[in-house]
Amino acid sequence: MSTTRLLLLGVVRIFQPAYGYQLRRELLTWNVQQWANINPGSIYTGLRTLAKHGFLEELAEGKGYKPGRTSYKLTADGETEYFTLLRQALWTVDGFQPGQMQAALSFLWSLKRDEVVAALESRIVQLEQHEKAAPFHERQIEQDPGTPDHVVEMFRIADARNRGELDWTRSFRTRVLAGEYSFAGETPDWIPGPEAAEQWRNLPEPPD
Template sequence: MSATKLLVLGVVHLSGGAHGYQVRSELQSWGAEIWAKIKPGSIYHALKKAAADGLLNEHAEPGNSGPDRVLYRVTDRGRDEIVELVRDGLRRTHDPTMLDAAVAMLPMLTRADAIAHVDERVARLEAELVGQAQGWENPNSDIPEHVREQADLWAGRARTELEWAKSLSKRLSEGAYTMADDPGSWRTVPDPLEMRF
């Protein structure tokens, strides 16, 4: 649920406000139903739950010859939640869906914050690889050989992810992507609804 929550909140926020259908369409255009395993019903459930939890505000708008539509906008608490979920997804290992969602919402962090959490992931992966290698090297272990194959698979994935994370940290350090503290980011662009007043 955390990945769905993050993506739904993030799309609403980066859109400046959105209806459920808009959130669903945006996530479908990203292929999120595949890499985040998001189902359309879970999007609407996440919107309603986030509104009930005070992470989104709901604004009724007249529908075109039908019932009112609900426009969702992220609250300050919702923005804080997005940032915490991105941080958690970047540093948490063994949860590829949450990592994918965090990468999709990476611009919600400041550059230094993003680098720090990616670097924390690097450190965790390095420590896990060392620990895993030491744990499986015991010749007296009763672990079947075919189960050891799974450990090799995990280690291969972890090494690949480690190289990717190091590369991402380097690219961020070199200025890749518009981050939250950069000109033109979500934090530096005026909120169109706030400008009306």
């Protein structure tokens, strides 16, 4: 749920005020239904839930919640929640929830470069620790007579993801340190073409 909330708050933050249909269409171009397991039909429900909890403000046009007729923008609480979820996804390694880092990558430009570097270094340490602990987790499962043998493969596939992510994180950190990409407070390294939404050319800065 936190990944879905981050994606919804993040995309609203880019395009606000924006209609539910516009937000749904944008997220589907990111293929969130595949890597974040978001049902396209649940996006409207998610937006209304965030509004109910005070993270989004609804700017209604017409009666009810007819798709495409209600636009949204972040509240002050929504802005805080966005950065809380973004940092949680960036700083926390969870081999069973790879979509969290995918979501964080979608919005890393919201943070300053030094924080991104620090978070990547933290992830490297966490992933190295997971790698060291993996053989002992396997041994525990294999020696437990109450656990089916095949369960060990669930841990092995998560460990394989962690090892792959460790290699990528090290190389990504090197690229960020070398000045690649742009982050908050820097000159954008990507300028959207004229066919892109105006909001992509005026991305919001993070709070001080």
